[in-house]
Amino acid sequence: MRTGINRQLRLTSRPVGDIKESDFEYREEPIPSPQEGEILVRTIYLSLDPTNRIWMSDMEQYMPPVEIGEVMRGAIIGVVEESKNQNFKQGDLVSGLLGWQDYAIAEGNSGFSLMRLPAPLPCPLTTFVGPLGFTGCTAYFGLLDIGQPKVGETVVVSAAAGAVGSIVGQIAKIKGCRVVGITGSDEKCRWLVEELGFDAAINYKTVDLESAIAQACPDGIDVYFDNVGGSILDAVLTKINLHARIPLCGLISAYNATEPVPGPYNYSHLLMKRVRVQGFIILDYIPRWSEAISDLGQWLNQGKIKYALEVVEGLGNAPKAILKLFNGNKKGKLVVKVSEEPS
Ligand SMILES: NC(=O)c1ccc[n+]([C@@H]2O[C@H](COP(=O)([O-])OP(=O)(O)OC[C@H]3O[C@@H](n4cnc5c(N)ncnc54)[C@H](OP(=O)(O)O)[C@@H]3O)[C@@H](O)[C@H]2O)c1
Structure with missing residues (x-):
């Protein structure tokens, strides 16, 4: 005792x-x-x-x-x-x-x-x-298994400077994509671009989001890794490409809501562009954990992920x-x- x-x-x-x-x-x-x-x-x-x-x-x-x-x-x-x-x-x-x-x-x-x-x-x-815990594995399986990014495609991620988002963007770079992060401060935007190698970053608190996304994604969006939901999702949908994929990882903009959250308002884009949205919970991937740890560990050692x-x-x-x-x-x-x- x-x-x-x-x-x-x-x-x-x-x-x-x-x-x-x-x-x-x-x-x-x-x-x-x-x-x-x-x-x-x-x-x-x-x-x-x-x-x-x-x-x-x-x-x-x-x-x-x-x-x-x-x-x-x-x-x-x-x-x-x-x-x-x-x-x-x-x-x-x-x-x-x-x-x-x-x-x-x-x-x-x-x-x-x-x-x-x-x-x-x-x-x-x-x-x-x-990166070798739940959040790294969430980024890995959400992006690769559900998002299925291809070389040259444009990947957008919200809460991009967070635990999951920062890893999502770096994996997408490793896979040869153009990567745009959406986050809530200029300092975090600088970190994403200058330190983590994102192609562009948008401070959603200070810009007109739809036009900033249009400017940062001239070829539209092929994968949107959604950590947030709400108005950021709606803005992204205006630039979503034909056959795009949306791994629905989280809806943090709604977690503190005291009333039911309406939207998405631009839902029709999912139909017109034949978009696949798939929610996922990382616990379902536990049997495949070692796949993620092996790749993420290697990328960390090689300095490809910070x-x-x-x-x-x-x-x-x-x-x-x-x-x-x-x-x-x-x-x-x-x-x-x-x-x-x-x-
Ligand atoms: N599906 C799964 O199995 C799974 C597993 C892990 C995490 N998740 C989800 O993934 C998301 C990110 O998780 P995380 O652990 O990586 O957290 P995190 O991104 O490290 O922290 C949350 C970030 O969300 C942003 N945020 C907060 N309120 C917001 C709002 N109203 N609108 C826009 N952005 C907001 C903030 O950054 P800004 O400065 O950018 O606003 C904050 O730093 C969460 O939604 C979480 O629930 C899901």
Whole structure:
């Protein structure tokens, strides 16, 4: 039996509109002990993701919502502190859906909710919350499996300077496409073009979006990787090409909505241009994970993919930090450092 405190953040109310810090409750509990078949995991990094907002709501969704009073669900990277499961040993590094807390008990056979990271690590541990984690795989399968970009085509991605979007654009460049990113600040636009090699970037907050898209996409749009929905989707549809593909990855512009969101208004373009729109959830691709990791790992090593990581210190800052996903006040992947990496 370990002594010590397990700090936790529990969901205390379902947000109305923007997430509020008061939607979470801070609790201290004893560190739990694993039973036969279980392991005790110490959280090192907690990933903050737009889908946290979905899980906090009781809208129709792809897995059960977090119940009021439950520890907030979250993707983490951690280290096995104690194992009563023959498949894991103390010191193993793992990733999984374990929650906003210092320590969690995991069943060693819980599939996607717990994966062992390679040992020795081929790259920094934080890479596994970014390009080699859920967000990198989302970019990879969404773009390549659903978007099916071809050399010379034009790919547009929204929330382009974010965790998923920044990787989407770089994969599309690797595949020989013209790549245009849409994001919410001039500084992020510069980063996309000057550092990540996008062909053009549009600050959707300061321009007339339809004309900016027309200018940046003179040959129209063949693949639109949609992270956002709403008015950006409508503007993109005005320039969509015949037989274009739209991987529908996320709808962040609507996650905080308090009323049903109307649109898209330019829906008819999907018919006239015979466009294929396909929603996808990355969890469905778990059986093919190694394909993505192998390619993404190689591109990272070759310097063909770069990534930015914003690290917020301390579990207690997670409820405030998550707002950055919605006000855009960050670049690349957002994570909370909960405890130290093993030396
Ligand atoms: N389908 C799946 O399995 C799957 C998996 C992972 C993520 N996703 C989805 O992919 C999208 C991106 O996720 P991520 O983890 O990479 O997050 P992210 O892009 O790192 O962060 C979210 C970004 O969205 C932008 N944004 C926020 N509100 C917006 C609005 N109203 N209109 C336009 N842009 C807005 C902000 O950047 P700006 O400065 O550009 O506004 C913000 O930085 C989300 O919709 C998420 O739900 C889906």
